[in-house]
Amino acid sequence: MADSTDNASDLDPAAVADFHDALKQSKHIVAIIGAGLSASSGLATFRGTGGLWRNQDVMQVATPAGFHHDPGLVWQFYTYRRHEALRAKPNRAHYALAQLAHQIPGFVALTQNVDNLSPRAGHPPDQLKELHGNLFTLICSDKVGCGYIERGNFQEPLTPALDPSKDETTTLGSIDPNNKPRANPVLLAGIARKHAQILGDTYHGDTPTTRDLSSLKAPEQPPTAPTAVIRLSSGLEKEDLPQCPRCKNNILRPDVVWFGEALPLTIVEETEALFNQPVDLCLTIGTSSIVWPAAGYADMARKKGARVAVINICAEDAKNIRPEKDWVFVGDAAVVLPELLKPVVGDVALCDENVGEDCE
Structure with missing residues (x-):
């Protein structure tokens, strides 16, 4: 089941209807999020044209x-x-996922993004796992000896x-x-x-x-x-x-996972626990699905019974698709995702309470 357009209104109606039926029946949902989620917010992706x-x-x-x-x-x-x-400002896809979290307690998003746009959109922290950290959390470069951490430094x-x-x-x-x-x-x-x-x-x-x-x-x-x-x-x-204000002997660094570093053990354990139970639906959004361990999460969800929906600007990023069970929706996540989640979240407005903006 695939679609090759960037406009949500032109998505294959049969595929959208089938997804909507599955969504309304799903209680345990996992989303795997990549840089493509924030592309419409003006932030560069890593591997796309013009990426970082x-x-x-x-x-x-x-x-x-x-x-x-x-x-x-x-x-x-x-x-x-x-x-x-x-x-940058959160786009409609960020808000749609935040609303999905509010509507479905069994929904958890696993984001590889460090841009803080999902929290700004109101995504509940207990339903959002920031796999690679956050640009606005600072830690002492001496993690073991000092361990200073400061969240929300803007x-x-x-x-x-x-x-x-x-x-x-x-x-x-x-x-x-x-x-x-x-x-x-x-x-x-x-x-x-x-x-x-x-x-x-x-x-x-x-x-x-x-x-x-x-x-x-x-x-x-x-x-x-x-x-x-x-x-x-x-x-x-x-x-x-x-x-570092604590040890006064080292400099601070961003609390992000660099190449050559492992994901924090707590994040790994919390994420793996999600796949120790049945999963109804898995969304992979704006990710190339080649950075591990996140690249393996969709297959882990499949093994727990999930149907997988890929939302991406590039159809080639869809991996291990089962034609009779999974979906591929090609297009901008900010356009496609609100349409796909509409039966549960309704119409998605744009507002950023953190900066005092009014909803559109």
Whole structure:
């Protein structure tokens, strides 16, 4: 059962009706959420066209080794991500899932997103598992020795050195011995916004690449050099970065799961417990289904009796589909999901109580 359109009104009526029947009978529902859920909110996905991984060396900014090598560069990247997430607003898919949680106590969402948009949409915390953490939770870099944790820190900037409005010389970074100033993601994001204001609908921007972030003069490495060997320098010192207020000896880091790190044991245990009981329905939303362990959750749900509905802009991301039991709804989650969940959640309005906005 598949559909290949981006408009919910053009979804296959028979497939939608079949899904609606299953939804109304379902008491235990699991949703597996990826970056595609927030795409309509203006946040880049990781593997799609223009995504954060497109020509981006994540080893520099999303690994413990990258943080050890240049914590300033990592904090510049996450300052950019925090800024973009704060500017974004939850879309109708976020609100539809939050309403589903309020209507069905046996519904739990497993999100790989760290953007905090699901909580902002009012998703009950006990029905939302943030598998990869949250951009706005900060922890001491010494997790074992100190263990400081601070939730809901929306301060911008976290330190003066991470302020994108500071003077151009500072924003460009330090001047290295070869007189090669370097850009950072915050500066590049500001340039991109200015271009968008000038060019309007004709502007198409991409996330900063490692070449964008390297020397503003010609790089020493050829353009074809593996990104893993490109050594970037933020020019920031430890004193420039968020300090741990408890131990006063280490810097803070975002409480997100980096490559090479395991998911928190508590999250793993809570998530696996969901699949120790029958599952009626499983939704996979905006995920490429290739990052583990989340990539295996749909099959775990199938083994517990669930029918699986894939909601994704890319049909190729649907895995192990059973034609007589599962569904594939191709399109923007912000458009498709409210239509699919309408029998339970009704018409979905947009409002963000956290920032005092009125519902549409």
